[in-house]
Structure formats: structure tokens, C-alpha cells
Amino acid sequence: MKLIVAMTGATGSILGIRLLEALKEAHVETHLVMSEWAEKTMLIETPYHPDDVKRLASYVYESSNQAARISSGSFLVDGMIISPCSMKTLAAIRIGFADNLISRAADVILKERKKLVILPRELPLNSIHLENMLSLSNAGAVILPPMLTFYNKPATLDDAINHIVARTMDQFEIANDLTKRWLSR
Known part of the structure; x- marks a missing residue:
């Protein structure tokens, strides 16, 4: 499986980082694009350095590189995940304003009718x-807000993060045991 993973400057960098770790563990080929603000937000929010996160990906592209192979529908991938997704990027994708590689790659995924999973980060929403x-x-995108769940009784922030990552991976039917599944009694 090949997935594009994009990270924007919205808060929640750890979601994209943990996703990359889990995809690497699952042997998924990843094509990473981080915006300039994703890198800056990551430094503020986490102990991770962008260079360390880039090493988690199979391939890395600069967000300004519109000539990257992921900007073409002729490059075959199974889908794309934007985690976290800023409202700026969300708006750009919605109107087809492909001014950087993240919004262009998302546009290509939609036009090729592939799965686009967006983890929007903002609170409250207008x-x-x-x-x-x-x-x-x-238009076919999956909107997957990173919301807390309580049925699995998370004890730590890592439990909550892993649940969101697991549910994101579920969208592509990637087996994982990152969270407790719903069990009716």
C-alpha cells in the first residue's frame, strides 16, 4: 500500500507523527509533505524535530515542489491522509486552490476518485x-475529526492519540491493534 501523508500547521502535530510511526510499523509506503508551518508547530508542540519525522517516511517532498510525482494522477497511490489539517488547507482543497503540494496532491486524489482522509483541527468550528x-x-473526502472517545477508557493522552490513529488507519483497512475496539455487552 502507498499513501500520501500531509501535515499542516494546525495544532495536533503528534497525530501526524504517530500516524507515520504506525504506518511504518505496518510496512506502508508513505510519501510525506509537511508545510512550513507544520514544521514550526511541531517544534512548539512536541519534542520531535522535523528531520526526525521525515525519517519516518519512505519519501519526503517539499511543500513548494509542484513538480513532485505525487502532484500527478499518473503516480499511483492508494490515497492520502492530512493529519492535522488546518482550516486554510481545508479551504484551499475545497475551492481547488492548489497553490502548494499538499493542496495539489489532495486535488489529484479527489479527481482520481481515491480516498482522501482529512483530520481537521480547529475549535470551535464556524x-x-x-x-x-x-x-x-x-466531493468524496472522509472528514475524520480527531475527537476523544471514552468507551475504550483511555488512561493517557497516548491512548487517545492511538485511538485516533487506529481509526484513521481503519479507513484504509490497515490492520492495527492501537486501540480497544467496541465490544457490546
């Missing part, structure tokens, strides 16, 4: 955010 998400959902 009507513009919600309309953008609805529009992208109608």
Missing part, C-alpha cells in the same frame, strides 16, 4: 469551516 467540510465530504 459555519465556513462546516460548509467546507460538508463540501469536501460531498
